[in-house]
Amino acid sequence: MTNDWLESCTWIEEALQRHQTYRRQTLNLIASENIMSDDVARYYSLELGHRYGNYEGLNVRDRKYTGNRYLMDLEERALTEACSLFHAGVADLRALSGHVAGSAAIMGLCDSGDLVLELDRVAGGHRLASKLSDARIIQLRVESVPFDGAAFQVNIEATIKKIKTRRPRLVILGSSNYLFPTPLKDIANACAQTQTTLLMDASHILGLIAGGQFPQPLDDGANLIIASTHKTFCGPQGGIILGKTDADVQRMLPALYPGLVTNHHLMRIPAVIALLSEWRAYGQQYARTMVENAIALADALEELGIPTVRTAQGATKSQTILLKVTDSKQAVTRLEDVGILTGAVELPAEHGGAGIRLGVQEVTRMGLQSGQIDELAKIICDALEDPTNKKLPSRVQAFGATLQEMHFCHSHE
Template sequence: MREFEQVFSIIEEHHRLMASSLPLIASENVTSMAVRRCYTSDLGHRYAMGEIGERAYEGCEYIDEIERKAVELTKRLFNAEHANVRPISGTVANIAVYHALTSCGDSIFSLPVECGGHTSHDDTARIRCLNVHFLPFDSERFNIDIDAASRMIREVKPRLIVLGASVFLFPHPVKEIVEIAAEVGANVIYDASHVLGLIAGKQFQDPVKEGADVVTASTHKTFFGPQRAIILCKSELAEKIDYAVMPCVVSNHHLNTLAGYVIACLEMLEFGESYAKQTVRNAKRLAERLYELGMKVVGEAEGFTESHQVVIDVDDGEKAAKTLEKAGIITNRCLLPWSEGKSAGIRIGVQEVTRLGMKGGEMEYIAELISKALDGIDVRSEVVELSKQFNTVKYTFEESHAYSFI
């Protein structure tokens, strides 16, 4: 019984930590209470293998309604020809696409991790026995070098080109890459995991409109949903994609969080544009103030950021991230193109604090707290005081405390 109680005690401590901190991890967000209510429903006990209306399990009448609504809302949000809502993570979604569109030994292009690429664009692809080539990168512009990339793609003639990133400050040259891909018979996949909410809110590039064959995305970063994923694709690829998802990489697809995703879609349709606008404004103001305070903010030549992310070069990212954590400022270290394998950067995301209602003035204050903390000044009490003022989930139908434990 003591261990039983300890588990809940540990969870409560975690909730208290987050409620007294500034959560600035770029790959995280906080869901509304309406989304969280879905997690604890009976749906979490059930399976729904097979297609809507043709399940291998009985008792799926209402589950079919939920999944049908998830597909309809996804297609509406992103103006997609086809949507698959079954992947349970962004990496699983990418694995499904590799399975659907490539064969062992094919070549693909993607960004290396030190230039912002995700591990599922490299190591995970190699599990499929794919030959991974890296897109050339312009470090000053912090974006793909389209001229060099054009030459390499025409020379290698890959089967797949992966765009999108984990450190993602600026829109990628989707239209240009799509044109080159057509010349060599390649498909273009765009991993929108980090910017899905910004796309839904019409504040970032639209990869579907710009011609990407497939868009994959996790649903819990700038999007309002639980931790799962979606795949959007052109209709001619639908059958291949759907088969690659189920039964190839997904069996049970976590129906309780699927219901939560439906709620998140409805929140995005109602509040997504205003949220996305404020998120990008906040990121820009944070970056500008950090720069004014003398910090090396990446992407200066392009205006620092067009997304929810800000990246600062601090030489020793691990040390800086630990220092900020002690102050209650939660970030993560990252590689940079010039860091030679060393985590020299700090990646900051403003999407969660934006959902808590913070705006430009708070971004300026957070920049000052970051600067002070990295200079060795104790700002923990100031962080706690600021977090107390912003602990309610906004941009939702029913506002609630962000870190209360059910």
């Protein structure tokens, strides 16, 4: 071995160790992250990461490369089981992320100059159409889906009116600040009348849909679902596209392949099959516990004087909690300084404009119990009110030490 090789290996190992030590000493409340169980991770195949499995259209057996005869079996099973779990007619796992899946949908379904309605920043929208248009990838006319800031919900009546009068090519619903399910049926009916495609971006709530806490979008009239597979769904990082019919997906496929993706990272496919099995066995319990923990934590924080975004429906019916603060960047920095990881968000003016987003999906996965909620709320409250308290990092670490066992998986039985 050369000295350069040894130095590189040592540096990599030390850098990874620093990261792993740091993350073990934190409480992860980032709403977009989660972890795979060992049961699923064991099927994340590095060997398949060396292989190509390109195919055109929806026929997974129409491969461009040879050497795929058994890989096709794996991919077919993953797609069949995904369709079953999400009540879909067709599924596709080639998108490398939810963002890529959404970009493929927009680029494949829209022509230059088409009108797209999507949620704006204060509603938590991912604003994919705006980003693609701003980057000059496709020139679109983009307008906001009407949003009721006080209720923190899509304004259904105003949205239906806008669809019927403006007749957009595409309506994108879904948010990174999802608190409550969006009623889709009436919006879907309006889209059907105007020949508008209704796309649900379910990246943050895919696990809640799989676990029965949020309605199935395709059952309620959405044409397409795009999502990532690693947030509440707690699988390997990647994207998924689900459609009601072959025709709904076929229209966007040229943009996906070969426009955005050729080789689609096959190493995750066996893990997705294991993940789908895990969700069939434990998904309802996991999703229900996520929501119960989020509601309890929001209530506990409110009792301690930390204001949350709260409507007639309560503070949340998802895994997400939104705190109202004066300076969101300062607040998330204070929390990280003591070992609590969160994210800054922009809120509607009705809720003060600045917020922090918390997600309980990972701490729930690692065993957060109802009896621990008050202590977690107290730690968060103390960190926001007095971040110079030198006892806080050790309190965070001690609390995190109680969350070391993976739940809602086969190996936990």
